[in-house]
Amino acid sequence: xxxxxxxxxxxxxxxxxxxxxxxxxxxxxxxxxxxxxxxxxxxxxxxxxxxxxxxxxxxxxxxxxxxxxxxxxxxxxxxxxxxxxxxxxxxxxxxxxxxxxxxxxxxxxxxxxxxxxxxxxxxxxxxxxxxxxxxxxxxxxxxxxxxxxxxxxxxxxxxxxxxxxxxxxxxxxxxxxxxxxxxxxxxxxxxxxxxxxxxxxxxxxxxxxxxxxxxxxxxxxxxxxxxxxxxxxxxxxxxxx
Amino acid sequence: xxxxxxxxxxxxxxxxxxxxxxxxxxxxxxxxxxxxxxxxxxxxxxxxxxxxxxxxxxxxxxxxxxxxxxxxxxxxxxxxxxxxxxxxxxxxxxxxxxxxxxxxxxxxxxxxxxxxxxxxxxxxxxxxxxxxxxxxxxxxxxxxxxxxxxxxxxxxxxxxxxxxxxxxxxxxxxxxxxxxxxxxxxxxxxxxxxxxxxxxxxxxxxxxxxxxxxxxxxxxxxxxxxxxxxxxxxxxxxxxxxxxxxxxxxxxxx
Numbered sequence: 001x002x003x004x005x006x007x008x009x010x011x012x013x014x015x016x017x018x019x020x021x022x023x024x025x026x027x028x029x030x031x032x033x034x035x036x037x038x039x040x041x042x043x044x045x046x047x048x049x050x051x052x053x054x055x056x057x058x059x060x061x062x063x064x065x066x067x068x069x070x071x072x073x074x075x076x077x078x079x080x081x082x083x084x085x086x087x088x089x090x091x092x093x094x095x096x097x098x099x100x101x102x103x104x105x106x107x108x109x110x111x112x113x114x115x116x117x118x119x120x121x122x123x124x125x126x127x128x129x130x131x132x133x134x135x136x137x138x139x140x141x142x143x144x145x146x147x148x149x150x151x152x153x154x155x156x157x158x159x160x161x162x163x164x165x166x167x168x169x170x171x172x173x174x175x176x177x178x179x180x181x182x183x184x185x186x187x188x189x190x191x192x193x194x195x196x197x198x199x200x201x202x203x204x205x206x207x208x209x210x211x212x213x214x215x216x217x218x219x220x221x222x223x224x225x226x227x228x229x230x231x232x233x234x235x236x237x238x239x240x241x
Numbered sequence: 242x243x244x245x246x247x248x249x250x251x252x253x254x255x256x257x258x259x260x261x262x263x264x265x266x267x268x269x270x271x272x273x274x275x276x277x278x279x280x281x282x283x284x285x286x287x288x289x290x291x292x293x294x295x296x297x298x299x300x301x302x303x304x305x306x307x308x309x310x311x312x313x314x315x316x317x318x319x320x321x322x323x324x325x326x327x328x329x330x331x332x333x334x335x336x337x338x339x340x341x342x343x344x345x346x347x348x349x350x351x352x353x354x355x356x357x358x359x360x361x362x363x364x365x366x367x368x369x370x371x372x373x374x375x376x377x378x379x380x381x382x383x384x385x386x387x388x389x390x391x392x393x394x395x396x397x398x399x400x401x402x403x404x405x406x407x408x409x410x411x412x413x414x415x416x417x418x419x420x421x422x423x424x425x426x427x428x429x430x431x432x433x434x435x436x437x438x439x440x441x442x443x444x445x446x447x448x449x450x451x452x453x454x455x456x457x458x459x460x461x462x463x464x465x466x467x468x469x470x471x472x473x474x475x476x477x478x479x480x481x482x483x484x485x486x487x488x489x490x491x492x493x494x495x
Contacts, residue, residue: 031377031419033412033413033417033464033465034414035412035414038414038464039458039464042414063462066462067326067468068325069327085463086463086466119288119289119290154291155292156292156293156300157292157296159290159292160290160291162291204325205293205321205343206291206293206296207293210325
C-alpha cells in the first residue's frame with residue numbers, strides 16, 4: 001500500500017524539518033529523580049564496556065522484555081544489550097542514539113521497537129520518526145542489519161490507537177523496503193481475538209506484554225535474528241542467485 | 242464526565258500510564274480531606290484514547306464478583322508488576338491473593354477505585370496497600386493523608402480486614418528530592434498508623450540504597466520499578482508478615 005501522492009512529504013517526515021517525531025529530543029525530568037538520563041548514561045557506559053552482537057532499542061516493550069526469563073533464554077546467549085526506556089517516543093530514541101548509545105559498539109543486528117507512545121503525532125509522523133531512526137543507524141552502524149518491530153494493538157477493546165498503530169505498520173511496510181539493511185517484522189497478529197478483545201493474559205494492562213505475550217513475539221523474532229546473524233555475504237549472494 | 246472518549250484532549254507527558262489530576266473532584270462534604278488532592282477520590286482520565294485504566298478497573302470489579310481472595314493487593318505499578326513475576330506464584334498465589342495494581346496510580350486514583358466497586362463482593366482477611374510514589378506535585382503530608390484516607394475507607398468497608406501499608410521505596414539512581422519526600426511519607430505513616438488497631442506499617446526496603454547513595458539497576462531496572470531480583474529481596478519479609486497475620490486470624494476464628 002503506497003503512501004498517498006507525495007514522495008517529498010514522506011522524505012520530509014523522516015528528515016525532521018516538518019516532523020516533530022523525527023526531531024531528536026531528550027526527555028524532560030518532570031518527576032525530579034532524573035531517571036531517564038541515568039538510564040541513558042548507563043547505556044552509554046555499557047557501550048564502552050561491552051561488545052554486543054545484537055542491540056535492542058526502544059520503549060518499555062523493549063525494556064520489560066529484559067525482565068522476563070525469556071530474555072535470558074533467547075537473547076543473552078546472542079550477546080544482546082537492551083537499551084529500552086519506558087515511555088520513550090521516536091524522538092527520545094533518536095536523541096539517545098545520537099548522543100552516545102551507538103558509540104564504541106559494532107552490533108550485527110539492531111532491533112528497533114518504538115512508536116506506541118507517540119501520542120502527539122499522527123501515524124505518518126510516527127512512521128517518519130522510525131524511518132529517521134533507521135537512517136541514523138545506517139549512517140552510524142552501516143554493518144548492522146535492522147529489524148523494525150511493528151507496533152502492537154493496544155487497549156482491551158477496539159479503539160483509535162489500534163487503528164493508528166496498524167496504520168504506522170502499513171506505512172512502514174511500504175517505506176522500509178526503500179531503505180537500507182532493514183526489514184519490518186510485524187507480529188501484531190494473534191493478539192486480537194475474534195470478538196475484538198485483547199486478553200490480559202497476553203497484555204496485563206492491555207499494553208504491556210506478559211511472559212506469555214512475549215513468548216508469542218520472541219519466537220519469530222529470535223528466528224529472524226538467528227537468520228541474520230548467520231547470513232554471510234556469500235550466503236546472501238547465493239540466496240539472491 | 243467523559244472518561245473513555247476518543248477525544249484525546251491535551252497530552253500531558255507524564256510517561257506511560259499518563260494520569261492527570263482533576264481540579265474539582267469529589268463532594269465538598271468532607272472538611273479537611275477535600276483540600277488534599279491526594280485524598281480526594283479521582284478517576285484517571287483517558288488521555289491516550291484506549292480506555293485502559295477503566296478496562297482494568299472493570300476487570301477488577303469482575304474479579305471481585307468471581308473470586309474469594311483472602312489477601313488483596315492494591316496500588317500502583319509496584320503492585321501490578323509483582324504479579325508478572327514467578328515470585329507471585331510462589332509466595333502469594335498460595336495465600337489466595339488478588340492483585341489490583343495499576344501502573345501510574347496515585348493515592349486518589351486508588352481511593353476512587355475502592356469507592357467504585359473493587360471492594361464489593363469480597364471479604365479478604367488482609368489488604369496490602371502500596372501506593373504514593375507516583376503522587377506528583379503533592380507534599381509528603383498530602384501523600385500520607387491520601388494513604389490514611391485509603392485506610393479509613395478500608396476500615397469502613399472491610400472492617401474484618403487487617404491492613405498492611407507498605408512504605409514507599411527510595412527511587413532515582415542518586416539522592417534526589419523524591420527520596421526525601423518518600424522517606425517523609427514513611428515517617429508520617431509510621432507515626433499515625435501506630436495508633437490504629439489492625440493496621441501495620443511495613444517498611445520492606447531491604448537496603449536498596451548503597452553506601453555511596455546509589456541504587457542499582459539490578460534491583461530497580463529503571464531506578465523506580467523493581468526487577469525480579471529486587472522483588473526477591475523485598476518480598477520475603479512481606480510474605481512472613483502475611484503468614485503471621487493469617488495465622489492470627491485463624492486463631493481468632495475470623
